[in-house]
Amino acid sequence: MKVIRCVWQYHDKKDDLGPVFDYFRYCANEAIRIGIEMNFSSKYKLHYQLYHKLRVDSEFHSKYVYGALECAAARLKLYKKTLKKKKDVKKPYISRNHLIINNQSYKIEQDTIRIPTEPGKYLLSY
Secondary structure (H helix, E strand, O other): OOOHHHHHHHHOHHHHHHHHHHHHHHHHHHHHHHHHHHOOOOHHHHHHHHHHHOOOOOHHHHOOOOOOOOHHHHHHHHHHHHHOOOOOOOOOOOOOOOOOOOOOOOOEEEEEEEEEEOOOOOEEOO
């Protein structure tokens, strides 16, 4: 069993994180599309096939690609499970703004969270 900690952070930095949200959503939706085409639902197969394609020519932090592939793998697994029960299931698509990053990517100091946006650049939220 894997333990996951979820931290909800309400902030006023929506405009600053907008490009990061868009990049995460693009990576996850692209992974879902290719996963359905090639019949992949494993996080490791998705990573092996897509990481370099999604990482090339990107100025964003590489941790977002890992998170997007995890998100896509979870959606694909649920899609395949539902497809066995119902044949007319819609293909999954991520439309909501969210990020999945591991616990070593961000840092919490007192009341401030430091989120990486680009390599060497961070966004501070109070």
